[in-house]
Structure formats: C-alpha cells, structure tokens
Amino acid sequence: MDKNFLGRTGLQVSELCLGTMTFGPGTDEPTAHRMLDTFVEAGGTFVDTADTYSSGRSEEIVGSWLKTKDRDELVIATKVYGEAAPGLPVRGAGRKHVMAGVEASLRRLGTDFIDLYQIHVWDDATPLEETLTTLDALVSSGKVRFIGASNLTGWQFQKAIDLSRHRGLEPYVSLQPLYNLLDRDAELDLIPVSLNEGAGVIAWSPLAGGWLSGKYTKEAGGPPAGSRSNDDDWAAHDNDRTWRVIDTLLAVADETGRTPAQVALRWVMQRPGLTAPIIGVRTPEQLADNLGATGWALDDEQMRRLTEAGEKPLPYPHNILRMPQFVRRG
Template sequence: MEYRYLGRTGLRVSELCLGTMTLGRELGENDSFSILNRYAEEGGNFLDTADVYTRGASEEIVGNWLQNQQRDDFVLATKVRFPMGDGPNDIGLSRKHIMSGIKESLRRLKTDYIDLYQVHAWDPRTPLEETLSTLNDLVREGLVRYVGASNFKGWQLQKAIDLSKKHGWESFVCLQPQYNLLTRATEYELIDVCVNEGLGVIPWSPLRGGWLSGKFHRNMEKPPENSRIAVADKEGWSESWSNYNNEFTWQVIDALLEVAEDAGKSPAQTAINWLLQKPGVTAPIIGARRLDQLEANLGAAGWSLSSEQVAALDKASNLSISYPYNQDAIDQRSKGRE
C-alpha cells in the first residue's frame, strides 16, 4: 500500500483508511482482530473510529488490539459530537462535552494521545469559537496531534478555517465527507474548499453502504437477503432500497459494472479506485464485516483506472448542476467577451 500526505501536513497515511464502525457491533473482538491484523499486514496504518460507534465498543476493541502493536506505527483517528449518555451535556461540541469525550476516548483506546481528533458533525447550539478554541487547547496539551471535521457543509467548513486563522488556532487538516459515485454533491463546494485550503479528504461510504459492491444490478426487485441494504430498509437508514431504487442509481451501476469488467477488477475495487483519483482525496475509508470483504477492498489500491475509464464513470454519475454551481459555463462566456 502506498502512503499519502494528509492535506498539507507532514503526516503520511496509507491510501486506504480502515473504518471500524463494524467492530463491536457486527464483529466480536477475535474477528475484529483478524480484520485489523490483515489490514496492518498490507501496510495499512490509518484507523478511523468514533466514540459513538456502539457506545465506545469500537474504540475499546481498537485499543485492545493496539496493546500488541507499536502504537506510533499507526495513525489513530476518532470523533466527538453525538450522544454518549442521557445527560444534558452528553452531546454536542461544547467545551465540557469535548473535554469529557477526549478523556473517555483516550481511556477506551488505551493511549495517551489521538493522532486525528474530528468533530463528527456541525453543532448549531454551540458557538464555533468555543469548539475551535477547545480543540486548539487539546493540541497544545499534547492530547491531540491534528484536528479535522466530518459531515460539514461548505460554508461551515470555510467559516471554521477562517476563524482558526484569525485567532491563530490549530486548523482542520482534513474533512471526512460522504463521497462516492452515487453521492457527488460533495463536489459542489466541499472539495473546492478542501483543495483551496489544503485539507485532505477522507471519504466515508465509498461503496454507498454496498450499492457499489457489485451485488446489485438493473431489474432486481429487492435487495439480497441479509445484505446491508436489506437491513437499511428495516432500520430506515439513508442507503435503503426505497431511497436508491431509481434510474440514476441503475445508470451508475451499469457503467460501474462495464468499467470494472474492462479493467479486470471487481466493481467495489473500481468504485474505490475512482475515488483515489479525485482531487483532494487522501484515503477512502473502507470497512468490512468479513475477512474476504476486506481482502476485496484492499485490492482497490496499487493500480489506476485509465483516464477513459474515469471519464466513463464521471459521465454516468454526473449530477444535474444548476445555478450557482454552473458558474464554469458562465465564466467561459464571460471570457469570450473580454
């Protein structure tokens, strides 16, 4: 596996990040260790978790595994924001909740520092200055090395960056957004902000919950039994069959299956490799419930789609762009009049 710099930092991370949401939720400790061991054997060094994943179970498993590893060999990322209890201050990005959150994450992860501490989502109730100054304090205290954001909108991310610059605080070095062939609205503003400001992009759900895994094809009447999409329908998750069973999805999947066959790779590997070639992207976050799924996803690295193959996927997954996001066409007309 190759390594890339995370944004403009000097921190090098493997080009595939291992997401650990399934650890402790769908996998016990032994199976989780098998996944982590295999990822590390392939040179993976970037682990992403969150305090809210099964109320800390994911962090605990990662922490137990790290006890038998060289801690400094790994870039450990976790997040704070969502409810961790029933109390009024057990949620959000207040100074109180962040300080409590970092203490508990360090305890569960059995480490004295977090490499990348991310705010899991925007908190409309807490002044942004309170959140950013607290994150800055954590870096100054040596509890955190870098800070990042997840699930922000473009204006929210830019505002946070500008405030950090104004006050001389540690600024976000990366963004963790949902980004895949079926979710390209991320490109409207977020990717531009990241590229212009030097943030690395670490996309979550590169296979959109399994839709881009190769298990789905046009004319299916329902998702396979026990698939994540079948579960999503029952649980009301966003990647459910009812939300994605439409012409756009099948158009993208048609193109993905065709390009994958042409490339001699699996659809999942093709979808992840497409992301690896996008501007600003540092490391897509892969996940697995089984070892064979991990093996398949690891095969997304070490090769590249051709420019023609990327173009074919781009064309099939292009979203209809309206004002003000169609400014490129307006700019071109303006240049013609200058």
C-alpha cells in the first residue's frame, strides 16, 4: 500500500484509512483485531476512530489491539465533540470538554499520544479561539501530534486556519468531509480550501453508505435485505443521476476486472487533494474487497467518465464564477 503525506506536514499515512465506527456492537473485538491485523499486513498504517463510536468502545478495542503493536509505526486518529453515551448532553468543543476528552481517549486507546486529534463538528456555542488555543496547548504538551477537523463548511474551515495563522497557533492540517461519487458537495468549497491551504483530505463514506458497492440496483425497487438503507434513503437516491453513476461504475468495474467498491474507492483516491478515503468495513470480507483498491489505477478516460456521470448543475454563486467569460486560469 502506498503512503501519502498528510497535507503539507511531514507525516506519512497509508493511502487507505481504516475506519472503526462499527467496532463494538457491529463488529466484535476478536473480529476487529483480525481486521486491524489484516489491514497492517497489507501495508496500512492509518486508523480512525472517535470518542462517540459505540460510546467509547471503538477506542477501547483499538487500544487493546495497540498493546501488542509497534506504536510508532501507526498513525492513530480520533475525534472529540459529542455525547459520551446515549442520553448524555452534547459537550461540544470547549476547553473543559476537550481537555477531559483527550484524557479519556488516551486512556481508552492505551497510548501516551494521539497522532491526529480532530474536532468532530463545528461548535456554534464555543468561541473558535477557545477551541484552537486548547488544541494548541495539547500539541505543546505532547499529548497530540497534529490537529484536524471534520464536518465543517468552507468558511468555517478557512476561518479556523486564518485565526490559527494570525495567533501563531497550531493549524488544522486535515479535513474529514463526506465525499464519494454521489456526494460531491465538498468539491465546491471544502476541497478547494484544503488544496489552497495545504490541508490533507480524509474522505468519509467513500462508498456512500453501500450505494457504490454494486449491491443496489434500480430493478430491485427498494433497499436490499441486510443493507443499512431504508425506504427514506432509497427515495432520496432513486433518481436518474444515481443510476447513471452506478451504471458507469459497473461498466468501469467490468472493464478493469475490479469490483464496483474497488473502482469507487479508486476514484476517490485519485481525486485532487485526497490523502486517504476512510473504509468503514464491518466484516473481514468487506475489508478484503476494499483493500483491492490499492496497487492499480484508473486511466484518465475512466476517471473522466466516472466524474462526469455524477456532475450536476452548480449552485449560485459557483455557476457564475465558472462562466467562461469570468474564468482567468482555465
């Protein structure tokens, strides 16, 4: 598995990131450990979790596995923000909760430091300066190596970077947005900001919750048995654009001799600014399939067809800004 630098940092991570949101109720500890071993044996080094995944159980499972591994060879990312358990209040990204949250994550992970500590979502109740100065202190203390963010708008991400620069604070070095062949809104602002500011992009849900795995077909008329989809999700996706993307995906998969999931992941991996997609697998079989996205590449024509299949009309003001008479760089 190839390695990429995380944005403009000197930190190298594997081109796939193993997501652990299912570890706990969805994937038991022995199975999760086998999957982590398989991922590392394939060259993977980048593992992503969060304090809220399975109410902390995901971090505990990763931590029990870490005890027998060479910690310095791995890049462990986690997140802070939400409720620690169902029914508890959402704590946000204020100093008190972040300071308590990092200690709790370190304890569950059984490690002295976190490689990438991410704010899970924008906190509209806490001054941004409070969050950033707290994160800066965590880097200075050695408990955190780098900081990042997830689920922000373009202006929020840019404001955080600008404030850090103005105050001389540790900046966000990465962004974790929703991004795949069907969910392309990150291309409007988030990815351009990341490219301009040198932040790595770690895409979550690169298979669109299973829609790009090849098991969804228009002819079925509804979500397949055992999938994460429901009637509302089906209704939201049942449109000409979705089926055009899936038809193109299946055609390219047939041409390349790869599975639809491997092609969908490969498209994300080859997009500008992408550091790594997060593969959120529940079973060893899904992991084995996803690992097949490495070691090969889509050609330019295949990338063009896949990209064009999912394009849709630009919203204002992007439609104005990209008119030929206004574009100066081509």
